[in-house]
Structure formats: C-alpha cells, structure tokens
Amino acid sequence: MEQETVLVLFDRYADMVYRIALSYLRSPQEAEDVVQTVFLKLxxxxxxxxxxxxxxxxxxxTINHCKNLLTAAKKHEAISLDEVVLSVQPENRDIVHAVMELPxxxxxxxxxxxxEGYSFREISKFLHISISAVSMRLYRAKSILKKQLGGD
Structure with missing residues (x-):
C-alpha cells in the first residue's frame, strides 16, 4: 500500500486502533506496539x-493481532491498570478502570x-459470535459494572 495512503489512515484511525488494542492487552506500551505493527503491515x-x-x-x-499476541504469550494474569486510567478524564477513571478489569x-x-460505536451486528462479525451472544455479553458486562460501581 502506498505510504501516503497509510499516513492518511494512520492520522484518522491510530487512536481507535490504540483504544481497541488497549482494551485487549491492558498495557499502554503493548497497545502502542500494536498500532505500529498494524500500520507497518499495511x-x-x-x-x-x-x-x-x-x-x-x-x-x-487489530483484534486479530491482539488475539494472536494473547495466545502466543498466554497472558492471563492481571496487571496494574494505573497507567491505563491516567490519560482519562478524572470523572471517568472509575468507569474505565472497572471496564478494563472485566473478563x-x-x-x-x-x-x-x-x-468505538460499533453495532451488535458489526461486533458479531469481528468476534465471530452471534448477535445474541453480543447482546448477552453486553448485558452481563453491564450487570458486573453495576455491581462494581454501584447504581447506574
């Protein structure tokens, strides 16, 4: 792919790629590496x-690359999330921290x-699960978050 095209894509989507990678890997450094790798592949x-x-x-x-990294490294232990929430607005830090602790x-x-604003249908295609599975996972995640954060 041409360098100019990749640069335009990088300017437009690098933050999105970073956020997705961060949600999978829970490490700002590894998420930055994923951003670099994804655009270098292009x-x-x-x-x-x-x-x-x-x-x-x-x-x-990005999702495929993150899954490959997790599989290869067999990362299943929890890591400190303090660095993840530093760049988030103070009023949203508890929410982001709770989301990052979800399975x-x-x-x-x-x-x-x-x-990222994806629909259930788009998420089902990305993750190779049914739309009802997306809905159920979202419902269960909200239930867990409600218990952790207390209230709405």
Whole structure:
C-alpha cells in the first residue's frame, strides 16, 4: 500500500486502533506496539482496503493481532491498570478502570460498542459470535459494572 495512503489512515484511525488494542492487552506500551505493527503491515503489504470500509478493516486487523499476541504469550494474569486510567478524564477513571478489569470477552464487547460505536451486528462479525451472544455479553458486562460501581 502506498505510504501516503497509510499516513492518511494512520492520522484518522491510530487512536481507535490504540483504544481497541488497549482494551485487549491492558498495557499502554503493548497497545502502542500494536498500532505500529498494524500500520507497518499495511505499508509492507499489497492489501486493498475498499473505500468506506477502512475503519472495519483496521478494527478486524487489530483484534486479530491482539488475539494472536494473547495466545502466543498466554497472558492471563492481571496487571496494574494505573497507567491505563491516567490519560482519562478524572470523572471517568472509575468507569474505565472497572471496564478494563472485566473478563476479556466482556471487555471487548463493551469497548467496541460504547467506546468505538460499533453495532451488535458489526461486533458479531469481528468476534465471530452471534448477535445474541453480543447482546448477552453486553448485558452481563453491564450487570458486573453495576455491581462494581454501584447504581447506574
């Protein structure tokens, strides 16, 4: 892919790729590495991204790369999330911290739906699960968050 095209995509979608990677990996440094890797893959490949589908394409590539990293590293232990919430507005830090502590399957759905604005149908395609599974995971995540945060 041409460098100018990748630079335009980077300017437009780097923050989104970072947020998705952060929701999966829970490490700002690893999320930054994912952003770099995703866009380097675009530079080095001859992939064609259809106009209007850039966001979905980059989301899918990011999710797949994060899943590969998690599988390869067998990361299942909890890590400190203090660095994750530092860049968030003070009034939202508790919410972000609680979301980042959710199990991966719930955290991914919450991040994609609420933070990135994807529909249930789009999330079901990204994660290879049914729309009802997306709905159920979101419902369960909200229940967990409600208990953790107390109230609405």
């Amino acid at each position: 530079l080095e490949s001859s992939m064609i991204i259809y106009p209007g589908k850039e966001r979905a394409f980059l989301t899918k590539v 991966e399957k719930y955290r991914a759905v919450v991040s994609l739906h609420y933070f």
